[in-house]
Amino acid sequence: xxxxxxxxxxxxxxxxxxxxxxxxxxxxxxxxxxxxxxxxxxxxxxxxxxxxxxxxxxxxxxxxxxxxxxxxxxxxxxxxxxxxxxxxxxxxxxxxxxxxxxxxxxxxxxxxxxxxxxxxxxxxxxxxxxxxxxxxxxxxxxxxxxxxxxxxxxxxxxxxxxxxxxxxxxxxxxxxxxxxxxxxxxxxxxxxxxxxxxxxxxxxxxxxxxxxxxxxxxxxxxxxxxxxxxxxxxxxxxxxxxxxxxxxxxxxxxxxxxxxxxxxxxxxxxxxxxxxxxxxxxxxxxxxxxxxxxxxxxxxxxxxxxxxxxxxxxxxxxxxxxxxxxxxxxxxxxxxxxxxxxxxxxxxxxxxxxxxxxxxxxxxxxxxxxxxxxxxxxx
Amino acid sequence: xxxxxxxxxxxxxxxxxxxxxxxxxxxxxxxxxxxxxxxxxxxxxxxxxxxxxxxxxxxxxxxxxxxxxxxxxxxxxxxxxxxxxxxxxxxxxxxxxxxxxxxxxxxxxxxxxxxxxxxxxxxxxxxxxxxxxxxxxxxxxxxxxxxxxxxxxxxxxxxxxxxxxxxxxxxxxxxxxxxxxxxxxxxxxxxxxxxxxxxxxxx
Numbered sequence: 015x016x017x018x019x020x021x022x023x024x025x026x027x028x029x030x031x032x033x034x035x036x037x038x039x040x041x042x043x044x045x046x047x048x049x050x051x052x053x054x055x056x057x058x059x060x061x062x063x064x065x066x067x068x069x070x071x072x073x074x075x076x077x078x079x080x081x082x083x084x085x086x087x088x089x090x091x092x093x094x095x096x097x098x099x100x101x102x103x104x105x106x107x108x109x110x111x112x113x114x115x116x117x118x119x120x121x122x123x124x125x126x127x128x129x130x131x132x133x134x135x136x137x138x139x140x141x142x143x144x145x146x147x148x149x150x151x152x153x154x155x156x157x158x159x160x161x162x163x164x165x166x167x168x169x170x171x172x173x174x175x176x177x178x179x180x181x182x183x184x185x186x187x188x189x190x191x192x193x194x195x196x197x198x199x200x201x202x203x204x205x206x207x208x209x210x211x212x213x214x215x216x217x218x219x220x221x222x223x224x225x226x227x228x229x230x231x232x233x234x235x236x237x238x239x240x241x242x243x244x245x246x247x248x249x250x251x252x253x254x255x256x257x258x259x260x261x262x263x264x265x266x267x268x269x270x271x272x273x274x275x276x277x278x279x280x281x282x283x284x285x286x287x288x289x290x291x292x293x294x295x296x297x298x299x300x301x302x303x304x305x306x307x308x309x310x311x312x313x314x315x316x317x318x319x320x321x322x323x324x325x326x327x328x329x330x331x332x333x334x335x336x337x338x339x340x341x342x343x344x345x346x347x348x349x350x351x352x353x354x355x356x357x358x359x360x361x362x363x364x365x366x367x368x369x370x371x372x373x374x375x376x377x378x379x380x381x382x383x384x385x386x387x388x389x390x391x392x393x
Numbered sequence: 394x395x396x397x398x399x400x401x402x403x404x405x406x407x408x409x410x411x412x413x414x415x416x417x418x419x420x421x422x423x424x425x426x427x428x429x430x431x432x433x434x435x436x437x438x439x440x441x442x443x444x445x446x447x448x449x450x451x452x453x454x455x456x457x458x459x460x461x462x463x464x465x466x467x468x469x470x471x472x473x474x475x476x477x478x479x480x481x482x483x484x485x486x487x488x489x490x491x492x493x494x495x496x497x498x499x500x501x502x503x504x505x506x507x508x509x510x511x512x513x514x515x516x517x518x519x520x521x522x523x524x525x526x527x528x529x530x531x532x533x534x535x536x537x538x539x540x541x542x543x544x545x546x547x548x549x550x551x552x553x554x555x556x557x558x559x560x561x562x563x564x565x566x567x568x569x570x571x572x573x574x575x576x577x578x579x580x581x582x583x584x585x586x587x588x589x590x591x592x593x594x595x596x
Contacts, residue, residue: 320462341464345474350444352462354453374458382436382460 021092023049023076023085025108027115030148039135043124046149047072047115048107051091052099054155059387061103061155062380063146064091065163065170067365068237068294069286071114074106075099089369096373102159102380109170110145111137111294113287120221120287131289132218139166139301143173147181159384162186162376164365165332166294169301172340175317176303184320184383186376189329189365191336192310192343193302198331201240202295205233209288218289230288231279238278243328243361247271310343317344320386321351322379324372326364352379407486407512408434410570410590414510415439419481422446422506424468424498425488429456432463444480446471469493475505478595486512490546496558503564503595512590515571517551517583536587552583559593568592 025047032042049072054061064074066086075091077084085106091097097104108116111134119134126133150158161174161182168190175185191198212229214220242250251271255261258268267273307313321344325337334355344351356371358364365372408431415421417439423432426445429452435441445463447453456463464471468485469492483506485498490513492498502509514536515521524532531541539546552571559566571578571586578585 322457342471342474345464345471346476348476348479350442350462351464352457353464353466354457355450355465356454357450371454374454378458378460385460 021076022079023051023073024079025049025072025115028149028152030145030152033110033141033145033148035135035141036138037135041117041135043117044110044145044148045115045117045121046107046110046145047112048105048149049073049076049085050106050153051075051104052102054103054153057388057391058155059157059159059391060101060384061105061150061153061158062097062160062162063150063158063174064097064104064106065146065161065167066106066109067163067165067167068298069282070167071112072106072108072116073114075104087366090372090376096369096376097162097380098377101384105149105153107146107149109142109166109294111142111290111297113290116145118287119218119289119293129221131221134289134293136296136300137293138297139169139173140177142297143170143177146170146174147178150181156181157387158182159387160184160186160380162188163190164188165190165362166298168332169298169303172303173301175319175321176313179316179318182319183387184322184379186322186324186379187337187340188324188372189326189332189337189362190340191301191332192304192313192340194299195336199299201236201331202299204236205295206292208232208236209291212288215288218292220288225283226288227280227283230283230286230291231276233288233291234282234286235275235279238275240331241362243330243359245328245359246361246363249359250274310339311346314344314347314349317347317349319350320379320383321349321353322375323351323353324365324375325353325355326358326360326362326368327355328359329362329364331362406572406575407588407590410572411484411486411510411512412439414568414592415441415482417441420479421482421484422475422480423484423486424472424502425485425491426452426456426461426463428452429459429461429463431484431486432456432461433459436461469498472498472501472505477504478507480506482506482508482510484510484512486510487514489513490548490550493547495548495550496562499558499564500562503593507595508567509593509595510590511555511593512588513550513555515552515583515586515589516549517553518573518587519584520587522584552586552589555589555591559591563596564593565596566591567594 033044034040070086074087075085108114111118123130161171168187171185171187209229212226215226254270256273304310325334341353421443423445432443435443453465483502521532570590571582572588
């Protein structure tokens with residue numbers, strides 16, 4: 015099958031001279047990997063930034079020129095889809111600390127000419143957003159129509175609204191939180207400990223050697239459990255055995271769920287850097303929108319964007335109460351906020367899988383925002 | 394799912410009345426806003442900054458899909474979040490009789506809004522009185538179409554009841570509109586009005 019050339023996308027990299035981080039360190043220079051879809055209009059009012067979740071990358075939509083893969087949000091971003099690239103100019107960038115083109119612990123430290131590894135500074139969600147702001151400036155956009163994303167992407171949308179209130183007309187935080195709870199930090203810590211206790215980790219200095227594949231795979235297995243729900247696992251695997259009719263009384267991957275988790279774990283190590291896992295989970299754990307403010311509501315005081323907040327009934331990793339905290343704080347400041355809890359059995363994965371309902375919500379919300387923005391530009 | 398009462402009895406008349414009351418550019422909160430039809434209309438035609446609260450997820454989705462800023466929640470609790478006098482008008486159309494604590498809801502409406510527009514079916518309408526008198530059973534008619542066991546209505550009030558409450562609570566009534574079918578009722582509203590619309594102010 016021929017793929018239309020307009021669907022083929024190539025990740026681009028722009029280098030910025032420096033970026034001052036929350037931890038006090040200034041990174042210099044900094045690479046930012048990004049992709050764009052659709053056309054920026056003449057008034058530059060139709061640009062939307064989509065922010066990827068923990069393990070995502072800049073390749074949100076279309077077909078990758080490098081490896082032919084579809085984008086991580088292929089059902090939501092494209093011609094005629096929720097983020098309609100016939101109408102909007104959509105941007106997605108790999109996060110700071112990542113391992114898919116943007117500067118991270120696997121990048122070469124220009125001073126030592128060796129990979130940063132654990133000498134890479136600890137980065138925050140706000141740092142990631144500041145790098146995205148440099149990219150937006152570089153692309154000549156002063157105000158984004160929207161910033162949207164699920165999970166860690168949702169944290170970035172919230173940080174955008176607070177850090178750059180004049181640069182966003184709307185934000186769409188999906189299945190996310192204004193700060194990590196003890197439970198969320200706990201799961202991340204299990205993942206980190208799994209990596210750091212792998213003898214191949216070598217205090218992070220495994221570059222050029224054997225990466226800590228076992229530790230990273232186990233970390234990913236834990237992650238996948240938290241992304242699903244009891245119901246979705248029951249439906250997908252139940253207690254079914256794989257390639258055998260009876261229990262084998264051994265420790266092979268006999269349950270389908272075991273084999274699935276092992277497969278996802280082993281697949282992950284080929285595309286993800288273990289140190290990036292450490293740094294990015296740490297950034298999520300540090301995230302607390304209310305930090306430095308009297309309350310979450312006070313943090314939202316500066317915001318001017320419209321908000322569309324979405325949560326999912328079966329998401330126990332980023333439960334609805336966390337979205338309600340955001341919405342309640344926004345209403346307390348009388349901010350323009352729409353909120354819906356969508357029914358789903360998929361757990362946290364719902365933000366990637368419940369396409370139809372999210373499409374209706376996002377399309378209507380963006381359409382209204384775009385009309386508001388266009389009207390203001392015209393008048 | 395539509396609100397059958399609004400659709401069948403009021404048709405578009407409640408919109409006409411409510412939109413006639415609300416000046417362009419106002420800040421409006423519509424409680425129990427359903428699929429956001431009124432909010433969308435107000436935004437389109439009156440350049441109103443309108444928000445909504447609705448409990449049923451399907452209706453919330455439909456409302457957001459048409460661009461309305463609607464919040465999925467219970468009007469009895471979620472009103473507490475809003476700051477004082479955040480809105481020019483707070484609308485409660487055909488929902489007062491379904492709230493658990495109507496007095497609390499009304500007080501909260503007047504706290505967050507400068508004015509409250511309250512529309513409710515009049516339990517004092519002669520057809521209700523007759524239905525009760527002659528059948529000897531819980532009245533069921535066009536205004537109150539539900540069997541007693543699956544009615545969403547928790548409270549039954551008349552025009553006079555509401556006026557008495559306004560006097561007791563010291564709420565200035567700025568305007569009243571009484572409706573029967575598609576026309577306004579001029580006389581004996583407690584007997585003749587199917588639907589009452591009160592505009593009360595927060596002083």
